[in-house]
Amino acid sequence: MSESFGTLGEQDTLTIRRRLPGPVERVWAHLTDSDLRGRWLAEGTMELRVGAPFALTWRNDELTDPPGAQPEDVSAEQTMASTLTEVEPLRRLSFTWDGSGEVTFDLVPAGKDVILTVTHRRLPGRGMKLDVSAGWHTHLDILADLLAGRPPAPFWDRWQKLRADYEGRRPA
Numbered sequence: 001m002s003e004s005f006g007t008l009g010e011q012d013t014l015t016i017r018r019r020l021p022g023p024v025e026r027v028w029a030h031l032t033d034s035d036l037r038g039r040w041l042a043e044g045t046m047e048l049r050v051g052a053p054f055a056l057t058w059r060n061d062e063l064t065d066p067p068g069a070q071p072e073d074v075s076a077e078q079t080m081a082s083t084l085t086e087v088e089p090l091r092r093l094s095f096t097w098d099g100s101g102e103v104t105f106d107l108v109p110a111g112k113d114v115i116l117t118v119t120h121r122r123l124p125g126r127g128m129k130l131d132v133s134a135g136w137h138t139h140l141d142i143l144a145d146l147l148a149g150r151p152p153a154p155f156w157d158r159w160q161k162l163r164a165d166y167e168g169r170r171p172a
Contacts, residue, residue: 005169006118006133012101014120014133018140021147022114024107028090030143031105039063040143044082052084054095060155063142068154100124100132116140129170134163 006016020027030036034045040063042056057079061067070076085102086094094104101122108115118136123129138159145152 005166006137012121012123012129014123014129014136015117016133016136016140017115017117018144019110020114020116020144022109022112024090024109024114026147027107027114027116028093030147031093031107040146041139042080046084048084048087048089050084050087054082054084056080056082060159063139064152064155066154068156068158069160070156071160100128116143126170130163130166133166133170134159137162137166 004017006014030040032046032048034043037043038059042058044054044056046052046054057077059077060074061070061076081098082095084093084095086092086104090107092104092106094102097103097120101120101124104117104119104121106117106119108117118140120132120136123132138155141158142152142155
């Protein structure tokens with residue numbers, strides 16, 4: 001698990017970085033391949049071209065074993081329509097995040113590792129900012145664990161702890 005918290009900047013933009021085991025081709029595959037992405041974030045087949053629509057489907061209780069205690073007000077499955085807005089293989093991937101902005105993944109090789117920066121722009125409302133901050137943090141921790149060959153911590157327990165941590169870091 002990483003203790004590298006995301007930062008909330010201008011225009012309601014969350015930025016969060018992780019140093020991940022490379023090479024960059026492997027990290028890129030975990031961003032773009034539905035089966036690999038489904039192990040740490042959400043499934044959904046992408047046609048890697050600007051303007052291509054796709055859907056992401058989250059099943060967070062399937063990401064870790066055990067999944068932890070799922071909050072009662074969160075559904076077991078969520079699907080979101082998205083559209084690819086930028087595709088630079090092995091370097092950058094951007095898409096709309098239906099109803100809550102746009103997400104960009106930037107990859108920079110760093111020796112045997114890769115620096116992955118996630119930027120989520122135009123986050124609406126305090127609750128969404130807290131949920132998304134804790135969500136990206138937790139999902140990226142799972143990705144780092146998977147790439148390093150470590151078993152990830154229970155998703156929901158980690159997410160709830162991080163949501164409380166982010167709430168304390170971001171006064172109302």
